[in-house]
Amino acid sequence: MTDHPLRNTPSLDAFWMPFTANRQFKAAPRLLVSAQGMHYTADDGRTVLDGTAGLWCVNAGHGRRQIASAVERQLSTLDFAPTFQMGHPIAFEFAERLAEVAPGGLDRVFFTNSGSESVDTALKIALAYQRAIGQGTRTRLIGRERGYHGVGFGGISVGGIVSNRRVFPQLAGADHLRHTHDPARNAFVKGQPEHGADLADDLERLVALHGAETIAACIVEPLSGSTGVLVPPKGYLERLREICTKHGILLIFDEVITGFGRLGAPFATDFFGVTPDLVTAAKGLTNGTVPMGVVFASRQVHDALMQGPDGIELFHGYTYSGHPVACAAGLATLDIYREEGLLTRAADLSEDWASAIHDLLGRRNVIDIRSLGLVAGIELEARPDAPGKRAYDVFVDCFQRGLLIRVTGDIIALSPPLIVEREQIGEMVEVLGAAIDRVA
Numbered sequence: 479m480t481d482h483p484l485r486n487t488p489s490l491d492a493f494w495m496p497f498t499a500n501r502q503f504k505a506a507p508r509l510l511v512s513a514q515g516m517h518y519t520a521d522d523g524r525t526v527l528d529g530t531a532g533l534w535c536v537n538a539g540h541g542r543r544q545i546a547s548a549v550e551r552q553l554s555t556l557d558f559a560p561t562f563q564m565g566h567p568i569a570f571e572f573a574e575r576l577a578e579v580a581p582g583g584l585d586r587v588f589f590t591n592s593g594s595e596s597v598d599t600a601l602k603i604a605l606a607y608q609r610a611i612g613q614g615t616r617t618r619l620i621g622r623e624r625g626y627h628g629v630g631f632g633g634i635s636v637g638g639i640v641s642n643r644r645v646f647p648q649l650a651g652a653d654h655l656r657h658t659h660d661p662a663r664n665a666f667v668k669g670q671p672e673h674g675a676d677l678a679d680d681l682e683r684l685v686a687l688h689g690a691e692t693i694a695a696c697i698v699e700p701l702s703g704s705t706g707v708l709v710p711p712k713g714y715l716e717r718l719r720e721i722c723t724k725h726g727i728l729l730i731f732d733e734v735i736t737g738f739g740r741l742g743a744p745f746a747t748d749f750f751g752v753t754p755d756l757v758t759a760a761k762g763l764t765n766g767t768v769p770m771g772v773v774f775a776s777r778q779v780h781d782a783l784m785q786g787p788d789g790i791e792l793f794h795g796y797t798y799s800g801h802p803v804a805c806a807a808g809l810a811t812l813d814i815y816r817e818e819g820l821l822t823r824a825a826d827l828s829e830d831w832a833s834a835i836h837d838l839l840g841r842r843n844v845i846d847i848r849s850l851g852l853v854a855g856i857e858l859e860a861r862p863d864a865p866g867k868r869a870y871d872v873f874v875d876c877f878q879r880g881l882l883i884r885v886t887g888d889i890i891a892l893s894p895p896l897i898v899e900r901e902q903i904g905e906m907v908e909v910l911g912a913a914i915d916r917v918a
Contacts, residue, residue: 508877513540516895516902518882526877529906530884531895534703534735535766538814539897545767545810552806561589561800569800572808576772579812579821581733581745582753586780588792589800590771593734594628596758597697600773601632602794603756603783604695604728610782613726616694617651620684620727624657626704627697627732636697639705653688655680655698659708661857665846666839667709668832674711678718681727690725695756700746703735706889707848707855715752722755728779729754734771738762739815739896741851742825749851755779765811770804820896824852830900834907835892841911842918843868852898856890858914868917875913881906 490504509521516539518526531537552568559566569589577585588603590596601619608616621627621636635648638657656677664671681696700715702708722729736746737759743749747757756779760771783791798804815821828851835854836847846857858868869885876883884891892906
């Protein structure tokens with residue numbers, strides 16, 4: 479076999495890798511050099527089944543020629559144009575197309591470049607909205623323990639992952655709801671757990687503590703992905719919506735992971751039937767091909783900022799907001815989603831998915847399994863002397879045997895591309911189960 483050029487790379491030193499144990503990785507690197515459909519190819523020529531849609535983002539599978547061709551055409555036509563006091567047609571076209579599938583009818587669209595930027599943008603819009611309606615004392619932002627909202631200072635302030643917060647200062651005034659993970663009552667549940675809707679009443683506690691007149695917005699992931707697939711209890715999101723409405727608090731859903739078909743509906747907003755005031759999205763927006771994010775806003779929020787004297791209504795944005803090449807990739811992605819029914823395909827596969835994943839019940843050290851749509855979390859018992867090491871060893875074992883999974887602590891997360899076939903689901907579970915046994 480001819481070595482791939484990357485196998486002869488003289489040094490891995492220059493690239494400071496994100497969210498990676500750099501020294502450990504560079505001592506034994508895992509390199510992916512190409513991808514097509516449901517599979518990656520590693521630098522040693524091995525085929526690797528993608529159990530994570532890249533990083534929750536390649537919903538339509540890899541190597542989609544339709545997207546590549548659209549990007550090529552756009553680069554040849556208009557590679558870049560500013561959207562500060564200027565415009566270009568494809569950004570407006572993409573926004574219009576997104577409005578047609580917008581979660582809960584939130585059809586006003588603000589473009590960003592990532593999920594982290596979308597979160598910080600949504601938080602700023604919420605603050606600006608409250609000021610615009612004469613509620614300028616509402617500056618406090620509420621997140622949730624074990625929530626992940628990106629890595630901007632706003633996102634880590636409302637987020638609830640200790641490692642994201644330990645080193646960096648946070649925005650003053652942010653507070654947090656308790657998380658909803660309750661394995662004592664909700665272990666090994668397919669779909670939404672029965673217990674825990676009352677945890678939404680934590681928001682009432684924070685209102686009593688701080689005063690509603692100080693709280694601008696509450697942000698949650700409808701389904702928490704990066705902290706181990708935490709599925710909301712039945713009635714929880716509905717109760718949170720009621721409390722926010724009662725107290726004039728904007729409700730923000732972070733759908734960077736759940737957006738674009740992950741649960742079997744276009745958005746988790748649609749799946750759960752609960753409509754927030756703002757929704758953040760990214761990842762599946764362009765099938766992971768070109769970095770891009772978006773904030774969907776209700777007309778009520780948008781229109782409140784379109785009042786007053788002429789001038790810039792929201793003093794915020796990015797050089798690459800509505801980048802023409804990203805818009806081209808996004809339009810082609812939406813076409814694929816529509817043509818292949820991918821925004822709802824997870825609904826057809828969800829029962830088979832859950833059944834296959836829950837077959838891991840009884841494997842040694844598996845202490846919980848959670849699943850919804852085409853996402854699953856398999857929680858392993860931590861080693862007493864090395865939290866996170868057991869799941870990491872499973873991750874390495876799976877990769878060596880041709881399956882890419884994702885781990886967070888001792889939780890394994892699976893979220894395959896929406897084009898996955900039933901036999902590939904079986905292959906994932908077989909490889910994962912054997913890895914869990916070997917690592918045990």
